Amino acid sequence: MLPAGPAALLANVRDRDPARPLLTHYDDATGERVELSATTLDNWVAKTANLLQDEFDVGPGSTVAVALPVHWQTAAVLLGVWSCGAAVLDTAAEDEDRLVGVDVVLAAQDRLPALEESAGDAELLGLSLHPLGAGMTGYAGPARDFALEVRTAGDRFVPYALPDPAAPGLLAGGLELGLGGLVEAAAELAGRLGLGPDDRVLVDERTATEAGPVAWLLAPLAVGASLVLCRNVDVERLPGRAATERVTATLGVRVDGVRELGRTGGEE
Template sequence: MNHASRTLTDALLDPILKNDPAGPRVTFYDDATGERVELSALTLANWAAKTANLLRDEFGLEPGARVTVLLPAHWQTAAVLLGAWWAGAEVVLEADADAEIALVSAQHLGDVEDVPEVAALSLDAFGRPVPDLPVGITDYATSVRVHGDQFRPTVAGPALAGKSVDDVLAAALASAESQGITGTDRVLSEEAWDSPDALIDGLVAVFAAGASLVQVTHADDAARSRRVDTEKITRQLSR
């Protein structure tokens, strides 16, 4: 695949899948619930492929379309983002009436009433659907599981908030360098992905460097030092 047609997901995942497909790539903790989920690069790629197939085959998404993503920093959000980029979509991290599709948590359904197609995520560890969804809203967990876990991308449009794949990748590599992230690092982050810069710093830069991520939500301060030891953390992110 030449550089002009390479998606951001290809740029991020291809080197990782070549070098370390089975090692831990994203480890997610929710300290409020005790949840811990760990995904290899291969498993993450399978989830991203399912998402890309959902967007293309069920919603008719074409490369260059805008996709609103209103989700917290979570392993499923990583799969959604990689899937959207694989499908050639431009991700926007705010309510956008020009978006063709929105993927949101239940509390953001009211923010995307003008978007033609909406999929809601429960973010439940066991894949339970969002209860009592309004008519016309797709439940992500129910729908995505029936789609294939391989995806063949075509071309890429803008990747993130108007920035091209090359621009986002360059920003991510620069961020990784400034944060001291290398391909051997195990990175701990409790930061949100609520803006393009935050998403680049907290997720894309980690993958661009070839590192692995331990992402924590509702962080318990008392658990932090223990987690640094048990997860063999070598780098901690902070804004």
């Protein structure tokens, strides 16, 4: 069964160039650097989708709240939800009061205490966001540990029901996009930004959070570009990082000698 919606974007990149670095994640507060090829990210996505489908009955018609920062594991979670044909409720803006009708919540460990009060009957999964994918420590609440649960999930995902491109895919503020609409929006944005398959785009956490996953994740995937995600950015490190990672464009940060997306010829 062929992937539909945003999952198809990753499948296209994986089939075209499975071993090339696709997503590199830095955290300047911890010194973390994690690099994933298209094959490795696809494996994480498949495991996440299998966990959600088999353990939590996530599928078309389900809504999954994602309360996670911009992170490589967040990319896997988002694409895993969309692989199931479900809608993502983006709660990156710290809005815990919008969880009515949510089936599952995936949240960073530090956000779990607040979410335990507002999640209602939704299942809770907590993520430590450990660079090596380790589980949570020092947590004794009701949330299940994503890292422990996902390890035993299958490496190949086949949805029980084929995702409907017209079904809801992203709910963020007043915005609602269908699964097919996410793909269209990603391709349109990639075209406006002038992204191509040879681009390697450096994105900072602040910009990515404000712009949303269509900008920081799906637009690059739509054209096969690769990503360098940076959390807790130390701007003094960016020139060296851009050179080391062979960055060709930036989104939300300025590095001398590297084109800044959305700034050429005026506002985006």
